[in-house]
Amino acid sequence: MTASPPAPRPAGAPLGPTLATQLRHTARCVRAVEQGQSLSEVMPQVAAELRPGVQALTFHVLRHLGTARALVDQLVQRKPDAAVQALLCSALSLMLEDAEAGSASGLHYAAHTVVNQAVDAARQDRSTARQAAFVNACLRRFLRERPALMAEALRHPVARWNHPTWWIERLQRDHPERWQAILAANNQPGPMTLRVNRRQIGRAAYQQALLAIGVASNPVGDDGLELDTPQPVERLPGFSQGHCSVQDAAAQMAASLLLEDRHWTAADRVLDACAAPGGKTAHLLERAEVSLLALDMDARRCERVDDNLKRLGLRAEVRCADASRPATWWDGQAFDAILLDAPCTASGIVRRHPDVRWLRRASDVDQLVKVQRGLLEALWPLLKPGGRLLYATCSVFRAEGADQVQAFLERHTNAVHRPSPGHLLPGSAAPAGEFNDNPLGGHDGFFYTRIDKVAP
Structure with a gap:
């Protein structure tokens, strides 16, 4: 033909x-x-x-x-x-x-x-x-x-x-059976995934709205739709009205993991410690009526959080502050839940940020591990007994995930690890389990673990 x-x-x-x-x-x-x-x-x-x-x-x-x-x-x-x-x-x-x-x-x-x-x-x-x-x-x-x-x-x-030599060698140590799959996945473009704002429209209804303009999609997670073909946001139905946001499916897991297995009300205090650009902040508010404080050290990034919340019709207190220095911003009232999406190497999102692999140095890992440890230590006293902290990084390196959490649990007898996804790897397949590698397929690489605070 x-x-x-x-x-x-x-x-x-x-x-x-x-x-x-x-x-x-x-x-x-x-x-x-x-x-x-x-x-x-x-x-x-x-x-x-x-x-x-x-x-x-x-x-x-x-x-x-x-x-x-x-x-x-x-x-x-x-x-x-x-x-x-x-x-x-x-x-x-x-x-x-x-x-x-x-x-x-x-x-x-x-x-x-x-x-x-x-x-x-x-x-x-x-x-x-x-x-x-x-x-x-x-x-x-x-x-x-x-x-x-x-x-x-x-x-x-x-x-x-x-990838740089040090990166390859670290993956070989951290994930000896899957390092090749991780590297191969990093060299492929990631899919475009949307998070449907359930306060504005149901996911099935939004999927039909996409079909009406010729865009096919598949449900992922609780609120996501993975598009068959990436689209400019201006073409997405209702985007400016807050019907959806662009957010990888792995990043969308944070809200469910932090909020699961209890009822939340406006009296519950939640801290998003490193919030910018605000995707996880917004998802928490789409899922639950809570009193939320969102922090970030960069004033311009705080403006992005404000802009995203305004577009989605959501409200939170957004403050420019260093989460590792609570004395400069904390009012003394303990939090029911804390989301710590800590600064990291971004080794799990290389598909979307291919420059990261060439910008990072081996020494960056140790420096960021110290930053993450400092944040965990600073924020843990701010959590109520019976409260929960979700530790997250967009990294596939064990030093920033499983090893970091294991060391924290050994230092704190009032910290209890709950069943969590652990390391999520792009383009691999593995069984679930504590701190084990889980398959991600079309998702980015991430690490999640929830730590609950028990009474002394």
Whole structure:
């Protein structure tokens, strides 16, 4: 069956950005990450009309950066300057023979097209213009010698798995039977999952509203819908009216785990200790009428919490404060429940933040473990006897999850661990159990455990 030709472009309609233009900006983003900047800081600097395409390309490059770097090392005699290196890595990432990754990212370009557009991109940028011929020679050599170059590159673990060596080795220790599945899952884009605001609309009704605009979805968890195809939030029915939020299914588990097996009222005091951007805060309020205090150290992030609550029609006290220093914000009244979604390496959400793996250092783990321990110690005295604390991190590293909680339980005789999911791993399968690895499939990696406070 012959495919229909594309519809003609209306007269006067603007042309979209060329691949060369997008590659030029992608290379700048990749270079910024290699210099230690987060994409959340870099991407807003890209022009709005270029941002969707540049973000898609940048994510793809960062998911293949280990392979691309190994190829560049073979293609050059002397390491090129950072701008040329970033452009070569960006182009090579689009030329890899990785049908699965290409299909998952939706990026399909003929290899010779990538070469030509990369050379154009080099010419367009002052920092690479003099190296355009060099870029052309490197990429054309890759086309000629692809099998041998790829075979040599993939001998190295960083190139094969596209994660730093220390990260790979830590996963091998923490999850010896599943480390490969975790790394493979990290290199695939995560699905778009919504949390339906049950105060506004039922999940089944919202699923029908999505179908009415041609968007299929599947229920996940108590309030979630995983979309078959990601959508801009502006297209989601009732988004501005607070009918739904974008939140991964693993993150949606927090509310159920903290609130389960008891009735909650407005007299119950709940603390969300590290609340921004407010997804879990909002879900708690969608699920229960409680008096909730949401803290975050960053004033701008507190504004995001306020904005999210306002859109969803919810109320909480939002305060800019350091949860680890209760003397600066606590009124002396104990809490019935505390959610501590602690700062961590974010090693479980690499699918959605592919820059994290290249920004983190091995030493960050130990530093963050100290921060987490400090928060646990500071907040535990604020919990009523009979109250509960849900400790959560978006990490798959045991030091930030199972090991952290085990050490806490050993220090506190009035702390009792309740049956909890433990480590949730993306793209793996494992039995449930205390501190064991549970399957996640389409979800992000997370750690959850609930600790109850008993009377002395």
